Each structure stands twice: as structure tokens, then as C-alpha cells.
Amino acid sequence: MNPGEIALNGSMLIAVPVALLAGIITFISPCVLPLIPGYLGYVSGAVNTKTRVMTGAVLFVLGFSAVFVSLGVLAGKAGLLVLVRNPWIQLVLGLMVVIFGFAMIGQLGFLQRNFKLKLSPKMGLAGAPFLGVVFALGWTPCIGPTLSAVLVLASDTADPLRGGILATVYSLGIGIPFILIAAGFDWAKTSVGFIKRHIRTFNLIGGAMLIVVGILLMTGLWLRFNNWLQVVTSGIQLPL
Numbered sequence: 001m002n003p004g005e006i007a008l009n010g011s012m013l014i015a016v017p018v019a020l021l022a023g024i025i026t027f028i029s030p031c032v033l034p035l036i037p038g039y040l041g042y043v044s045g046a047v048n049t050k051t052r053v054m055t056g057a058v059l060f061v062l063g064f065s066a067v068f069v070s071l072g073v074l075a076g077k078a079g080l081l082v083l084v085r086n087p088w089i090q091l092v093l094g095l096m097v098v099i100f101g102f103a104m105i106g107q108l109g110f111l112q113r114n115f116k117l118k119l120s121p122k123m124g125l126a127g128a129p130f131l132g133v134v135f136a137l138g139w140t141p142c143i144g145p146t147l148s149a150v151l152v153l154a155s156d157t158a159d160p161l162r163g164g165i166l167a168t169v170y171s172l173g174i175g176i177p178f179i180l181i182a183a184g185f186d187w188a189k190t191s192v193g194f195i196k197r198h199i200r201t202f203n204l205i206g207g208a209m210l211i212v213v214g215i216l217l218m219t220g221l222w223l224r225f226n227n228w229l230q231v232v233t234s235g236i237q238l239p240l
Helices: 003-007 012-027 033-044 050-081 087-104 125-138 140-157 160-182 186-197 199-219 221-233
Strands: none
Touching: 012 140, 012 160, 012 199, 033 050, 033 125, 033 160, 033 186, 050 125, 050 140, 050 160, 087 140, 087 199, 087 221, 140 160, 140 199, 186 199, 199 221
């Protein structure tokens, strides 16, 4: 089975959109969105041409994606080694996601702390991938609720490849908006302004989404629905 078939098979039909939405929610969070101009300045260096800014943005995204995908693969491997489909383990995993949801809506502030690392200004293209890695590692406690929820879903797949796919989709949810802003699209900048004005609403929506997913895991409905989708999609031939 190729990666395209895996991504559209069974539980992944639900998990992939959730991972993408989690990435977008991470991007528009107070931890990330206000810092976008600063990051673009760091990765582009002293010469801020459009091509250089775009190149730096892509390298930055590749840097943090490498970290997140590695974590996703490890989570999938851990799920393969542990009996994640055990009802008690599902209960614990679901409870974790519910807690992350409450953290997203601002109820558990200690889960959104971040470790700021000192960076040399105007690092330039050579330092852009490194800055992406620093972002992934140094800001993980702040973006932890969404990232952890995706890693829980990755472990639930009990498959390193599927875990990596979910983490890749999560990274795209953060990275694509970042690259679009770097490209200078006016509609992307306008969207950022709208999001900033309604950021609390978006956080509430994201937190509610995680809480619903957590409850589905806790009650076993997530697994039942996944099994139903597996049966429904088992006879579908994908043109991939």
C-alpha cells in the first residue's frame, strides 16, 4: 500500500483533516502568529528580496517539519509496540487530548509556556533550517496542546508511516500559511489581520475540536467510527 492509499484509508480519513486543522490552529495561535514578521526577518537575512524571503521561509518550514515528522514516526512506532487499542489506554489517550483542548482555550496556562532561545539577528538562509528546528524544540511547550493531540492520533494508528503522514500534514498546516505570507499575497496578509482580531474565537474553536476528539477516544466511539470507515472504504479503488 502506497502513502496515498494509507492517507485515505480507514482512521486516516478522520485523522488527516484533524491534523491539518491542528496545524492551522497552531499557526494562528498567540504563540506563533504575532511573531511571523520577526521570523521572516531572521530567515531572510540583511537582503529582504522576495525570492530570498520565500527561500528562507521554505527552509524554515523544512526545519521544524523535520522535527515534527520525526516525533510523528516515533509516536506511530510507540503505538505499534504498545496495545493502544486497549480500552484503558484509549481512555488515557482521550483524557490527554481533552486536557490539551482545555489548555488551548486558556484553562491550563502552564501547558502553554515556552522557552525562548536567544538568536542572532538576521541569521540568513544558512541559519533558516536551524531556526526551524529551534522553533520546533524551543516553542514545543507553547504549541504543545495541538502537537500533543496529533502525536496521540499518530500513536493510535500504531504505524510509523501513518504517524509520519499525520505529522507531515500538521507541519503543512503551520508551514503553508507561513509561506503564503512570505510570498506577499495581499489576501494572506488581510486574512492575518482578520485572525488577529478574532484570535480568541479561533482558540475556542480549536480547543472545542480537541475536546470532542478526546471524548470520542475516551468513549471508544473514535475506534468504532474508524472501523466503520475501514469497512466502507475497503472496496474503494484509489487512482493513485
